[in-house]
Amino acid sequence: MADVVAQSGPPGHETFDAVVVGAGFAGLYMLHRLRGLGLSACVFEAGGGVGGTWFWNRYPGARCDVESIDYQYSFDGELLRDWVWTERYPRQEELLRYLDHVADRFDLRRDIRLNARVKEATFDETARRWEVRTDRGDRVSAQFAIMATGCLSATKPPDFPGLDSFEGDWFHTGAWPASDVDFSGRRVAVVGTGSSAIQLIPVVAERAAELIVFQRTANFSIPAHNRPYRAGEHDLERYDERRKFVRESFGAMFYPGNRRSALEVSPQEREHEFEERWQYGGLAIYGAFADLLVNAEANATAAAFFAAKIREKVDDPALAALLTPTGFPIGAKRICVDTGYYETLTLDHVRVVDVSASPIREITPAGIRTDDAVYAVDAIVFAIGFDAMTGSLAKIDIRGRGGRALAGEWSAGPRTYLGLGVAGFPNMFIVTGPGSPSVLSNMVVSIEQHVDWIADALVAMRAAGADLIEATREAQDAWVAHVNDVASRTLLPTASSWYMGANIPGKPRLFMPYAGGVGAYREKCDEVAANGYQGFTLTA
Numbered sequence: 321m322a323d324v325v326a327q328s329g330p331p332g333h334e335t336f337d338a339v340v341v342g343a344g345f346a347g348l349y350m351l352h353r354l355r356g357l358g359l360s361a362c363v364f365e366a367g368g369g370v371g372g373t374w375f376w377n378r379y380p381g382a383r384c385d386v387e388s389i390d391y392q393y394s395f396d397g398e399l400l401r402d403w404v405w406t407e408r409y410p411r412q413e414e415l416l417r418y419l420d421h422v423a424d425r426f427d428l429r430r431d432i433r434l435n436a437r438v439k440e441a442t443f444d445e446t447a448r449r450w451e452v453r454t455d456r457g458d459r460v461s462a463q464f465a466i467m468a469t470g471c472l473s474a475t476k477p478p479d480f481p482g483l484d485s486f487e488g489d490w491f492h493t494g495a496w497p498a499s500d501v502d503f504s505g506r507r508v509a510v511v512g513t514g515s516s517a518i519q520l521i522p523v524v525a526e527r528a529a530e531l532i533v534f535q536r537t538a539n540f541s542i543p544a545h546n547r548p549y550r551a552g553e554h555d556l557e558r559y560d561e562r563r564k565f566v567r568e569s570f571g572a573m574f575y576p577g578n579r580r581s582a583l584e585v586s587p588q589e590r591e592h593e594f595e596e597r598w599q600y601g602g603l604a605i606y607g608a609f610a611d612l613l614v615n616a617e618a619n620a621t622a623a624a625f626f627a628a629k630i631r632e633k634v635d636d637p638a639l640a641a642l643l644t645p646t647g648f649p650i651g652a653k654r655i656c657v658d659t660g661y662y663e664t665l666t667l668d669h670v671r672v673v674d675v676s677a678s679p680i681r682e683i684t685p686a687g688i689r690t691d692d693a694v695y696a697v698d699a700i701v702f703a704i705g706f707d708a709m710t711g712s713l714a715k716i717d718i719r720g721r722g723g724r725a726l727a728g729e730w731s732a733g734p735r736t737y738l739g740l741g742v743a744g745f746p747n748m749f750i751v752t753g754p755g756s757p758s759v760l761s762n763m764v765v766s767i768e769q770h771v772d773w774i775a776d777a778l779v780a781m782r783a784a785g786a787d788l789i790e791a792t793r794e795a796q797d798a799w800v801a802h803v804n805d806v807a808s809r810t811l812l813p814t815a816s817s818w819y820m821g822a823n824i825p826g827k828p829r830l831f832m833p834y835a836g837g838v839g840a841y842r843e844k845c846d847e848v849a850a851n852g853y854q855g856f857t858l859t860a
């Protein structure tokens with residue numbers, strides 16, 4: 321991996337047309353588009369390499385749960401033709417290689433500054449420019465500030481008392497070391513049973529002498545049925561059709577959506593539909609029936625199907641019951657995709673501890689103490705997730721008009737227009753921000769749509785002779801009301817999920833992404849652009 325840190329001399333005060341924060345899928349493509357418009361740009365990236373999520377999340381078993389051919393850029397035909405994915409669901413290592421390849425192929429690195437965390441971004445109303453500062457002393461002025469900071473990039477830190485005293489090694493899945501971590505013959509604890517844990521547990525269990533899984537909430541998981549790609553699966557002629565389908569779909573994934581209700585078909589037909597999607601693998605189950613996420617009774621049929629599947633895989637009835645989610649509708653927390661998760665939990669050297677019944681009290685020098693037991697371990701893996709959607713923005717002191725802080729504006733929850741712009745923060749864009757489909761979708765498709773929309777807006781500004789674009793408060797209020805209204809007509813806000821901010825103490829509880837679907841959202845964004853950026857003011 322060629323981690324060339326592109327620098328322009330010692331940090332000083334420099335001027336660009338745009339500053340981009342973050343060099344994951346979003347920041348890399350944004351830089352490419354800005355260059356294409358003839359704009360100068362500087363990308364700041366906190367990590368020591370490009371790739372974002374796929375740079376940081378190197379834990380054993382880390383994988384994408386969207387199929388490779390859909391979870392890739394589509395903006396360049398030659399890139400599409402040249403890059404051949406090896407598996408249906410790509411591993412972290414393959415995704416990082418892909419993003420490194422993109423950075424090299426489009427010569428992006430010379431405008432990317434690594435190991436540079438943006439701490440402040442202030443809109444100077446007189447100069448009509450953003451002043452951006454990093455933790456290593458960069459001071460940059462730019463007309464546009466584009467936040468490509470990621471929705472799952474601010475890890476939730478483990479805050480268990482006594483962690484400092486732990487004499488073994490501990491890790492967070494979201495900030496995994498680049499060097500190999502060998503769990504061979506060790507006693508390992510995994511705290512958390514969300515998506516990352518469900519991917520990691522089967523792989524760690526292969527080496528560990530003993531694996532103890534601390535579960536607070538059981539999650540729904542479906543087999544990936546991962547496999548190597550067959551020759552011809554990258555057929556580009558059909559690829560265009562596939563991408564069009566994906567762009568116009570609900571979640572930007574390639575599976576058919578059934579328009580019928582789960583309640584209007586016979587139990588046999590319902591079972592058949594679920595079974596077919598279970599065998600297909602991955603997130604296709606979301607499309608099994610039209611009302612799974614809106615009707616509790618319909619949802620319960622899917623939950624019952626999953627519960628039966630868990631019982632088939634786990635003979636011990638007490639363990640099966642412990643692993644069966646209760647108390648929230650299926651899909652209201654992200655459905656996980658696994659390879660051998662339930663099977664692993666039945667192995668002799670693997671144990672599941674129910675920390676909803678007996679919470680973790682402290683970390684001791686030798687392990688973990690819950691209310692009723694002490695577990696001696698050599699290593700702890702915290703798979704406890706992220707301060708999703710707003711966490712990475714909250715870590716930057718962002719100041720808009722009148723010196724108003726974004727943190728203050730969002731103290732009761734994030735407010736955006738289309739997830740792209742914020743009233744009072746001119747010339748600032750967010751890629752896949754709250755109020756856009758974002759984490760409810762295949763994010764590469766959503767990222768491409770946002771970046772293209774932003775690039776088109778910059779072109780429109782240039783044509784109109786405008787130097788400022790800003791969401792109006794009215795448009796923002798109306799959009800926030802619409803986002804809340806759409807969510808309230810679904811079961812999504814009924815779970816204590818990270819979509820709701822419920823995993824972070826003190827975070828306002830509201831459903832952050834837009835649940836209207838990627839296709840409908842794209843139409844809305846296109847309509848806004850076609851109507852002269854309706855809801856934004858463009859001024860000169």
Ligand code: FAD
Nearest residue numbers: 342344345346366372373384385437438469470473762763
């Ligand atoms: P990121 O990839 O998160 O990149 C943002 C970058 O910004 C990071 O590198 C970060 O270091 C940097 N940054 C943040 N703040 C600052 C700052 N202040 N200064 C400088 N740099 C900063 N999505 C899917 O669609 N399908 C999946 O299957 C899927 N699986 C996932 C699995 C895991 C384990 C995780 C964590 C996420 C997954 N996601 C998945 C979501 C994933 O984040 C997106 O798909 C995508 O990679 C986001 O790209 P991004 O560029 O928007 O953000």
